Amino acid sequence: MSAKLLLLEDDPAIARTVAYALERDGLTVTHSLLVHDARQQMQRARFDLLVLDVGLPDGSGLDLLRDVRNAAPTAALPVLMLSAHGEEIDRVLGLELGADDYLTKPFSPRELAARVKALLRRAGNGNGNGHPATPTATASALFLDDETGQRISLRGQALPLTRREYRLLSHLLRGAGRIHSRDALLAAAWGDDSESTDRTVDTHIKTLRAKLREVDPGREYISTHRGMGYCIDI
Ligand code: CA
Numbered sequence: 001m002s003a004k005l006l007l008l009e010d011d012p013a014i015a016r017t018v019a020y021a022l023e024r025d026g027l028t029v030t031h032s033l034l035v036h037d038a039r040q041q042m043q044r045a046r047f048d049l050l051v052l053d054v055g056l057p058d059g060s061g062l063d064l065l066r067d068v069r070n071a072a073p074t075a076a077l078p079v080l081m082l083s084a085h086g087e088e089i090d091r092v093l094g095l096e097l098g099a100d101d102y103l104t105k106p107f108s109p110r111e112l113a114a115r116v117k118a119l120l121r122r123a124g125n126g127n128g129n130g131h132p133a134t135p136t137a138t139a140s141a142l143f144l145d146d147e148t149g150q151r152i153s154l155r156g157q158a159l160p161l162t163r164r165e166y167r168l169l170s171h172l173l174r175g176a177g178r179i180h181s182r183d184a185l186l187a188a189a190w191g192d193d194s195e196s197t198d199r200t201v202d203t204h205i206k207t208l209r210a211k212l213r214e215v216d217p218g219r220e221y222i223s224t225h226r227g228m229g230y231c232i233d234i
Contacts, residue, residue: 003048003120004028008038008064009082010056014105018051021109022116035059039067042074049119050079051112054090062093069098078119082107121156142212142221142234144173154215164189165208168201172222172232181229205230 005022009015010033019029030047032038035056041047050068052061061081068074081099083090091102100122101115124143143153152159152169161169171188172180180188182198189204190196205222212221223231 002026002028004030004045005049005051005116006030006032006038006041006047008032008035008050008052008056008061010034010053014053014082017109018112021113025113025117027116033057035061035064038064042068046073047077048123049116050077051082051116052079053082054087054094055084062090062097065094065097065099076123078123080112080115080119118155142173142232144170154212157215159211159215161208161211165204165211168204169208169232172230173234176232176234179225179228179231185230201230 005027007015007018007022007029009018009031012033015031015033019031022029030041030045032041033056035058038052052064054061065079065081068077068079079099079101081091081094081102083094083102083104091104094102100119103112103115144151152161152166152173159169167189168185171185182201185201186196186198190200205224209220209222212219221232221234223233225231
């Protein structure tokens, strides 16, 4: 991965640790000590991710965040905010202004590197240009990408799906948040195959859940709505 990251942090010790951890993972890190300098860097180059501190000598990282979100070229840029311990207000404001994630100081470089990688994956990155890779439907963690040949990824890992499971899951994903009846799912994944029944759908949902759980044990993505059908929550 050759993603480019802009780090805005005025504490040299923190900046060094962060840059070291991320560069070890193959990222290119540009470091700014001042809001003013970060603005200039962003005018000069395109970044895949912004990591910003809040309290800076010449202003607030939150002001930069607001401007980043309001400018079309950077509106979707992934932003991870570093907030000082006890500065709850910064964290809340940052998330309201559209930060994608935050870490409270002190944090471990390992934790930061993991969060950064998750954000880059979520943005569909790896192609290094800061734009999501042509998804037909995206979720925060579940990612449907038809162009790579019937693949659905969860947290950056391609799920090992059978053809039916793929069709079932992609149908659910395209209509995420809606309840799909068993009949609708049957039609979407099995077409006219008269051998299949509602039970077939239930069985496949069960194996799908198991496969999702294997990658992300902490979340249940597919919910059952009694007498109505299934829904995927993303
Ligand atoms: Ca600071």
